[in-house]
Amino acid sequence: MTVDILPADTALLGPVLRAAETTYKLHNTHRAGEPSGPFRDSILHEWLNEALQGSPRHAVLAAFREGQFAGYMLLSAPEEGQSLAMVNDIWVDERQRGRRIAPALLAEAIRLQEKAGWDFLAGTIADWNTASTAAFRRAGFLDWRNHGVKDDGRRIHILVHPRKGVTLPRRRWRLPPELVAALALLLPVALLAWLTR
Numbered sequence: 001m002t003v004d005i006l007p008a009d010t011a012l013l014g015p016v017l018r019a020a021e022t023t024y025k026l027h028n029t030h031r032a033g034e035p036s037g038p039f040r041d042s043i044l045h046e047w048l049n050e051a052l053q054g055s056p057r058h059a060v061l062a063a064f065r066e067g068q069f070a071g072y073m074l075l076s077a078p079e080e081g082q083s084l085a086m087v088n089d090i091w092v093d094e095r096q097r098g099r100r101i102a103p104a105l106l107a108e109a110i111r112l113q114e115k116a117g118w119d120f121l122a123g124t125i126a127d128w129n130t131a132s133t134a135a136f137r138r139a140g141f142l143d144w145r146n147h148g149v150k151d152d153g154r155r156i157h158i159l160v161h162p163r164k165g166v167t168l169p170r171r172r173w174r175l176p177p178e179l180v181a182a183l184a185l186l187l188p189v190a191l192l193a194w195l196t197r
Helices: 009-028 042-052 101-116 130-138 177-197
Strands: 003-007 058-065 068-076 084-092 121-124 142-151 154-162
Touching: 003 101, 009 042, 009 058, 009 068, 009 084, 042 058, 042 068, 042 084, 058 101, 068 101, 084 101, 101 121, 101 130, 130 142, 130 154
Parallel strands: 084 121
Antiparallel strands: 003 058, 058 068, 068 084, 121 154, 142 154
16 A cells, blocks of 8 residues: 655644644653643644645645545754754554554655755654654664753654765764863862872
């Protein structure tokens, strides 16, 4: 069976918003601390509405299997002067999981990345969402860094797909603040000991 990926419009507003509310609630159940508020007040809701009404920055790709709505992806183009596009949300109907819906959506996003010339396409994924992480990695996304935000007490990872011919930015390694403080104390002592021997 083939999976068809098409740009979505207002005709899919209801199914897409219901699906997005499902993922929004799922993330809120895993989130440490206070819930983010109602879905209708979320940035995800706002961007989906914009995308389905023809926003130049946000787009919804809809997946269909045997003519049935099977999943969607919210894709955001880079802001002016930037080169990083984002997969902001991806959802696959539970009855369609394991049927290559997510790989088809990610492949279409990568095709759009190459066509538009975006240097990087990224997704942020919580540690607990192992299926999504695996799908992104199989599609060629690379682990780039841990995001500072935590979901359910676990880190959120940034996975990046560089455009052909573009290298991934280097990680900026940072020493833990405790180690920096210890080195700041020990370095003058060690230097003084070396000078006075």
